[in-house]
Amino acid sequence: MDSGIVRMSAADLAAGIAAGDLSAAEVTEAHLGRIEAVEDRVHSFLHVSAEQARRAAQAVDAQRAAGEPLGPLAGVPLALKDVFTTMDMPTTCGSAILDGWRPPYDATITRRLREAGVVLLGKTNMDEFAMGSSTENSAFGPSRNPWDLARVPGGSSGGSAAAVAGFEAPLGVGTDTGGSIRQPAAVCGLVGGKPTYGATSRYGLVAFASSLDTPGPLARTVLDAALLHEVMAGHDPRDSTSVDSPVPPVVAAARQADISGLTVGIVPELSGEGYQPGVLARFAEAVELLESLGAKLMEVSCPHFTYGLAAYYLIAPSECSSNLARFDAMRFGLRCGDDGTRSAEEVMSLTRESGFGAEVKRRIMLGTYALSSGYYDAYYGKAQQVRTLITRDFQAAFEQVDVLVSPTTPTTAFPIGERVDDPMAMYLADLCTIPANLSGNPALSVPCGLSPDDGLPVGLQIMAPVLADDRLYRVAAALEAALDRRRGYPLLDDAKGLA
């Protein structure tokens, strides 16, 4: 079933449900039908919770029938990355070590979505513990890109991106540690936002790298992403790093879509050699388009961005080596070798040996090494210094410009299998997105057309000052509107992988 419903935006669905033109139940059925039809090809989900989704939809319909006020996304289905805890669904993080684990508590993001009346369709595939850029590190097999099923949907939030790009859900939630929302958004032709670090709660988000992990929205339109951002964001006393300040007016900014008078900075360090020519071409056109919409352009050097990738691959593995220590077979998840003859240590070792995939082990070892006595200063310590310098680069840049832009990724979606044996090539997918994670700045990827060399989507990354998330949506919405006008139809109509 490929009804018109699944092609509708979240904003239109919510408006239709609120007006009584659509029921939440039929909206949910339409999406469950679409999942049924395409899931064996796209493999976005690790778990589909059809019954719970139907109940949640019925609750929204009942609420409306009773005349109770509905939230801005009430009744809209959503694909939730399997890294958030959910009491009524398994939570695996794409890892065999958590296979079958059912958390006894909901993540704050999960709870906020439920309270807003959002209908959770299920949990989406991801690179194991969010480590990867393709979903190929999932213990449960890769997801596929709806533009070309032989290609990756990006990662680590590739399942959520594939679900949204494949019309299985109008909205997806991902997490972004080094680009894990923006990169899949870019290669799937979606809008994906990484809010300011701390603007969205990490409570119940199974940690990869605590100082970098940021939950954020994935959607097919800028307005939809903003609506979801607004539902997700807000202070959470359960997360000590949560920002206690008002949520920036992202929805208003998305509706404003006017950038006249805004100064846009172009970062020369995030461009040039190693970038796919088609990506650079579309990026350059988009920048020209921004200028034609009234923005002032300026080149702003951020010299330390060059060291971002190296610093990231010390900090993130260091934190992950500690965060993932709790997967020890003692209290939850997989347990191997507990036959009554082995010690607790042996059971821990066997479980971790068998339960973690190669990339996770690689990063645990990297991080363990980087934190070791005698190496700490040279690796972790130095990486933290780089982080400070990158933060200063951002601060200096934002004294001159309102936002910075760059390509989101150096290339379009790459073929499944192409980079699995080449970690460095895989890591380069996050080259442009990592600086904003290291500094905590908000950033967003918005489609800027298809690459002329392969016909695949290209993303433009917008970066803004801390807590000025609304600027991302303002610029993205202006660009989106201009491109849609020029094209005359939605970009995703060109995605033929599931046709």
Place this chain on the structure above:
Amino acid sequence: MTGTVSAASGPSAAVEKGAAVTGLVPFGDAVSRYDPVIGLETHVELGTATKMFCGCPAVFGGDPNTHVCPVCLGLPGSLPVANRVAIEYTIRIGLALNCQIASWCRFARKNYFYPDMPKNFQISQYDEPLCVDGWLDVTIDDPGAEGGSRAIRVGIERVHLEEDTGKSLHVGGTTGRIHGADYSLVDYNRAGIPLVEIVTKPVDGTGELAPAAARAYVTELRDLLRSLEVSDVRMEEGSLRCDVNTSLSPRGSGVWGTRTETKNVNSLRSVERAVRHEIERQAAVLDSGERVVLQTRHFHEDTGTTTAGRGKEEAQDYRYFPEPDLLPIAPSSQWVDAIRAGLPELPAARRARLMGEWAVSAREFMDIRNAGAVDAVAATVAAGASAAEARKWWLNELVRRANEAGADVADLPISPAAVARVAELVKAGTLSDKLARQVIDGVLAGEGTPDEVVAARGLAVVSDEGALLTAVDAAIAANPDVAEKVRGGKIAAAGALVGAVMKATRGQADATRVRELILDRLRA
């Protein structure tokens, strides 16, 4: 092996480094040739209502795994939120120990795998402790010194805040340790209870008083913590736990030896014994030309000895790094000042005050303190007794009974108010000392208040002169020859008549008064 093992000191075939020497050098001999250096690391469970990083109750006991939540179980996705009261308590401890309070510091993760540690890292503090560089003055019994005691100042290196681990119970096997057990049970109720670690600087120069110094420090610290009302400081329940570091330096060399860290030292007496044993053991190791191995050792209450744990030379690398899930602690100077202003009278100041109020010497006060009766005496004085009376009853009478019962004097089932009442009855002449002891017997036996015991046992002194005179006359009439001797000037013979009267009154008369009455009667 760096030396030869002498035939006298142990087996010739060394099993492992430093373990070859099994003998002990008598304590006096050891300290005549080696100067002990000690250091103490004390862990204190704070008495906050909730745990360090979650809302679970921070209480001792409870059915296993009933005071737990996703945070203190370290479930995936859970995050810590620091307990402000625990931070305040830690600052209070730091201020009472004369420490500097950091204006900015961070929690750090200490990474190691152990089944009773839910996250396999402990949130602790590493190179940025909350409190640093303080001191605690301690008085040690020293029969050789003037006044019978000696004061030393123990430097405090640091006071930091961390979370406690769960508790493992190893079932089966012979050692009670994880190795060799059939299976292990883990109770996470204790996991996440706020724990303060107080680390001293090395203490040297105490010589043969080193074991006593260690004990005196822990005693003083315990009293201090109790007065701060930050912990119930119960060593037997593990809310105050000590690790004792000991090393020996050849006398006069000025070169400190390798230390050992003795864990599991969970009573004041054990602290003293552990240091003493390590001095005797390390002296034997050094005498034999071996070297002391840097290691963790376990103290055994039953034998008073220590045995080697895992060697610290292959110690784990804890890979400390700043805890990214928590914000730095940045106590404002106003907050610290407010905490300082709220500090109670500290034990040392209180002792000085009480010594003055009770008009006792340092030596006498030390006796009260060593008897564990300072609070009891103070409360008895507060209940109306004089300091002399209170001291007399607690030290002469109740300490003896506590010793006989093998209990702490403070735990006897008699209240300071009851002791004050007994003293009052004696002062009023209602009870003789002898009767008062019987009243105390009755109170300790659970027969009620002193007045109830007096009434029930009929113990009041007979002071009715008429009744006494009747008894005196009866005694004279019954013993005419004795009376004649007294009349004839043999005053000493009156004792037999006094005894007869006391017998007739079942001991409830005042013997002095009885004697006066007899002599009056016979002189007339």
